[in-house]
Amino acid sequence: MPPAPFVRSGKSSRTTDSPISYFIQKAIENPGLVSFAAGLVDEGSLPVEEVRATAAEILSDQLAGQAALQYGSTQGLTALREQVLKLVCDADGVTPADVNLTAADVCITTGSQQLLYLVGEILFDPDDIVITEAPSYFVFHSLLQSHGARVLTVPMDADGMRTDELEALLDRLRRSGELPRVKAVYTVDYFQNPTGLSLSVERRKKLVELVRRFSTDHRILILEDAAYRELRFTGDDLPSAKRFDTANEYVIYTSTFSKPCAPGLKTGYAIMPPDVMEAVLHLKGSHDFGSASLSQHIASRLSASPAYARHAEELRGVYRHKRDVMLKALETEFADFPAASWTVPAGGFYVWLTLDGIDTGTTSPLMAAALEAGVLYVPGECGHVADESGCVPNNEIRLCFGVATPEQVTEGIRRLRKACAALSGSKKKVVAKV
Ligand SMILES: Cc1ncc(COP(=O)(O)O)c(C=O)c1O
The missing domain is CATH 3.40.640.10 (Type I PLP-dependent aspartate aminotransferase-like (Major domain))
Structure with a gap:
């Protein structure tokens, strides 16, 4: 016989799993997937050398090392x-x-x-x-x-x-x-x-x-x-x-x-x-x-x-390039798709894509088609809170260019466009007013 359930606190029972866990799981299950979902940073530019040198400097000094380990x-x-x-x-x-x-x-x-x-x-x-x-x-x-x-x-x-x-x-x-x-x-x-x-x-x-x-x-x-x-x-x-x-x-x-x-x-x-x-x-x-x-x-x-400022400057170049690659890919792939519009960020690593009339939700045909085509995104609905009628806007997508390489960015947007094409004929969904 299973043990009786433990009694959760009010706060625990109101706490649910983060939606991002689902997307991380999907990425693990499908290694060929281009993931625009998780907000991870660029891997290649992580400051391994700078952190190694700083940690070595601290730990090569007995007193500084002790302070850092206390x-x-x-x-x-x-x-x-x-x-x-x-x-x-x-x-x-x-x-x-x-x-x-x-x-x-x-x-x-x-x-x-x-x-x-x-x-x-x-x-x-x-x-x-x-x-x-x-x-x-x-x-x-x-x-x-x-x-x-x-x-x-x-x-x-x-x-x-x-x-x-x-x-x-x-x-x-x-x-x-x-x-x-x-x-x-x-x-x-x-x-x-x-x-x-x-x-x-x-x-x-x-x-x-x-x-x-x-x-x-x-x-x-x-x-x-x-x-x-x-x-x-x-x-x-x-x-x-x-x-x-x-x-x-x-x-x-x-x-x-x-x-x-x-x-x-x-x-x-x-x-x-x-x-x-x-x-x-x-x-x-x-x-x-x-x-x-x-x-x-x-x-x-x-x-x-000075290594910190140099690194931050280098990072800005890395993300600027990826942003440009993503915007160019969107312009190329979605040129014939008037329902699509997107933001042009001046920093960070997110582009917000709106696909008028297309349901982008977790259980939507678009999400299924995107997974089939090999690309993952975060549905915009995850960032919204339901209004009184329980509705959230469901025609937006968060695209993160943080971790994908420039080549993956281009390929991922091509796959996303392919997924949209696979939906032709899908009905316009009701979009709640925010
Ligand atoms: C808007 C925003 N705030 C806070 C955080 C938390 O970041 P960290 O805890 O790594 O500083 C994140 C992480 O992605 C974020 O996107």
Whole structure:
């Protein structure tokens, strides 16, 4: 007789497997597949030599080696926190003092994902409201689902989240008496996962102004996820939303060494208001009482060295080339396909493809035809949250050019077009309004 079931916590029973597991499994089952699904980084340009040299430098010094192999503090290595603060403030064109920040406002985390998790833990009770872009980073949505939080969404255009729509939404919530439940606005404001779009400077200012204005009886926080910021390959960097939070009150800024350096280091960081920091540190204390020391020591030395800047520059070239190859392949293959349109990212590694009238969902004929043709993508529906009627838009696709080689990118888009051709005659599906 099987044992009686164990009794899950409320949070565990609300937590489901990430949709990405399905796609990783498919890629493992079909090694010939070109995968545009998983958001992995380019393999060939991982900084093996730079990390080897840095680790050797640390471990060849007895005292430095001991420090790197010992437990560290919950908040993270001071040298790395100082380095991170410099990195972000230099990018924003300010001094830490201009924006009321010191290294005490920085926390090192086990990837930026841990920060998202910890912030979720300190902020959300069931039925609390979180506002996100539509679409948004689906792993964050899964996290919100396990908290039982209500996700309300704001549409995007070429300049990122529509702040006029955000204002209208906040206004509606105030009038319906639900504003007290709004805890945070989440934005992936640089080359967003999944659309590749960025928030314009004007809207960054407006975002901060809006949360300030609507924080009447409690503070609404902005969770600014800048994971892809350093991977810009065209145009000038944009100041962060954090840059406009000059008293360090409203914005939690998080980013990571995973994208511009190596996800294997699993080292991320966050800059946040002191009271939020206190709550995060209490929780991180019982979570892991500090992220891996060795990774932090490597990230600290590496990010302060010229090798880091050289590597980031090289990476930008690698991803620019892959983006160009993907855009060219889309233009060639979908030239005769007016239903197709796509974004042109200025950085990061995602292109968002819209196929008007074609169901792109996990169980759709297109997904089956794509697998048959040998290409894998993430259905756009994974990035959306169902509206009141339970509908999500189902005619979009996230294409990641992070890990595929340029040759695979060209071949994968050819296969995707072949899959679309195999569907000719398929009926237009109803697409829910976001
Ligand atoms: C938007 C976004 N935020 C956060 C993360 C987490 O990255 P990490 O935990 O490796 O820093 C990812 C990873 O793909 C991401 O796409």
